[in-house]
Amino acid sequence: MPTSQTLRPGGGWRPAALLVKLGPFGESGLRLVRRTMPWEWRDVASQPLWMVAALVLALVVRAQRRGRWDPRACRVGLRGRTAVVTGANTGIGKFVALDLARRGARVILACRSEARGSAAVQDIRQRSGNDNVHLRILDTSSLASVRKFAAGILKEEKQLHILVNNAGASGLARSITEDGLELSFATNHVGPFLLTNLLLDLLKRSAPARIVNVSSANHWYGEVNFSHFHGNNLNYRMGKVYSNTKLHNILCTNELALRLKGTDVTANSLHPGMVMTEVMRNYNWLLRFLFNLVGIFFFKSSEEGAVSTIYCAVAEETEGITGKYFDGDCSLVLPSPSARDPALARKDFEFCDQLVSNL
Ligand SMILES: NC(=O)c1ccc[n+]([C@@H]2O[C@H](COP(=O)([O-])OP(=O)(O)OC[C@H]3O[C@@H](n4cnc5c(N)ncnc54)[C@H](OP(=O)(O)O)[C@@H]3O)[C@@H](O)[C@H]2O)c1
Numbered sequence: 001m002p003t004s005q006t007l008r009p010g011g012g013w014r015p016a017a018l019l020v021k022l023g024p025f026g027e028s029g030l031r032l033v034r035r036t037m038p039w040e041w042r043d044v045a046s047q048p049l050w051m052v053a054a055l056v057l058a059l060v061v062r063a064q065r066r067g068r069w070d071p072r073a074c075r076v077g078l079r080g081r082t083a084v085v086t087g088a089n090t091g092i093g094k095f096v097a098l099d100l101a102r103r104g105a106r107v108i109l110a111c112r113s114e115a116r117g118s119a120a121v122q123d124i125r126q127r128s129g130n131d132n133v134h135l136r137i138l139d140t141s142s143l144a145s146v147r148k149f150a151a152g153i154l155k156e157e158k159q160l161h162i163l164v165n166n167a168g169a170s171g172l173a174r175s176i177t178e179d180g181l182e183l184s185f186a187t188n189h190v191g192p193f194l195l196t197n198l199l200l201d202l203l204k205r206s207a208p209a210r211i212v213n214v215s216s217a218n219h220w221y222g223e224v225n226f227s228h229f230h231g232n233n234l235n236y237r238m239g240k241v242y243s244n245t246k247l248h249n250i251l252c253t254n255e256l257a258l259r260l261k262g263t264d265v266t267a268n269s270l271h272p273g274m275v276m277t278e279v280m281r282n283y284n285w286l287l288r289f290l291f292n293l294v295g296i297f298f299f300k301s302s303e304e305g306a307v308s309t310i311y312c313a314v315a316e317e318t319e320g321i322t323g324k325y326f327d328g329d330c331s332l333v334l335p336s337p338s339a340r341d342p343a344l345a346r347k348d349f350e351f352c353d354q355l356v357s358n359l
Pocket residue numbers: 086087088089090091092093110111112113116138139140141142166167168169170187214215216217271272273274275276277278279280
């Protein structure tokens with residue numbers, strides 16, 4: 001078996017040596033590698049052009065992760081305003097809640113875990129210097145929990161100006177909830193749909209108000225089939241169920257926006273970009289590893305990933321805009337053809353409305 005010394009007179013490490021040492025090819029493998037990889041790391045390092053090109057590429061990749069809109073440059077204040085952010089204990093939702101708290105809003109973190117939610121409240125209070133940040137328990141997968149949470153808000157809050165439906169999960173295993181709903185559909189769509197409807201009158205009374213629904217570019221792979229809501233005819237491969245739920249998010253947001261015409265309450269949906277959060281927690285270790293590996297170079301941090309949601313929730317530029325879909329860089333873009341089908345949106349909204357009123 002050749003060693004790295006025999007492979008490279010003068011000693012030292014090079015990729016070809018390592019490949020042959022580890023691989024099953026022996027000397028013929030080495031010849032093949034020499035033919036196909038006739039370079040060494042020091043060749044790369046000794047060429048300043050490579051270094052400059054790599055640096056420029058890294059800067060370009062880094063720059064494109066950032067949205068066009070900078071929340072720190074946005075001077076909109078929210079003193080006297082109330083906001084609810086679901087799934088605000090981690091990831092995108094936590095940075096959205098932090099930004100709203102920094103602007104002086106009364107912020108209600110709607111989280112399912114008392115421990116994780118309380119830790120986020122303490123952290124956000126400390127970092128924003130705003131003590132008007134509170135935790136209320138909400139599990140979007142349970143309609144009873146949604147109703148209890150909404151009843152609490154209606155009792156405690158005189159006004160509600162911003163509702164951010166951010167809580168969501170991908171890769172959940174096949175399961176049916178106590179309401180007879182498929183778990184991903186309940187968590188990502190039916191729970192948030194019911195929550196929005198229960199808080200709608202309060203939002204209207206507080207107008208101008210904004211509803212922001214965090215969807216995903218994955219909705220392009222989604223399809224609408226109403227039997228999915230009860231767990232029938234679903235394909236659980238490659239995040240397909242998640243994609244379906246994210247398509248419903250956009251359809252119902254669009255129909256809601258139409259129904260809210262003239263109320264000064266807007267409703268928009270968005271894709272936050274590819275963001276390094278805990279979103280892959282329900283996938284196997286290999287997919288998580290690959291997501292994190294690629295993410296180091298190409299994905300946004302949670303703080304960067306919160307920008308398009310904050311843009312929809314507070315920016316002057318989005319004032320009065322409704323029924324639209326925004327991209328991770330805060331541009332107004334077209335969602336998939338199914339997502340912009342008004343007849344399908346109306347049918348979807350009516351179906352969900354009927355569904356929650358019967359449960
Ligand atoms: N990260 C991305 O690349 C990406 C891309 C497109 C869209 N999105 C969307 O962005 C939103 C935020 O995701 P994220 O990336 O920040 O993921 P995350 O780090 O996993 O955060 C998800 C949040 O949702 C909460 N949540 C999940 N199920 C819930 C339930 N049944 N009831 C209440 N809260 C629940 C989680 O609470 P626990 O901590 O208690 O579980 C957590 O606070 C999601 O809607 C996701 O679909 C993310």
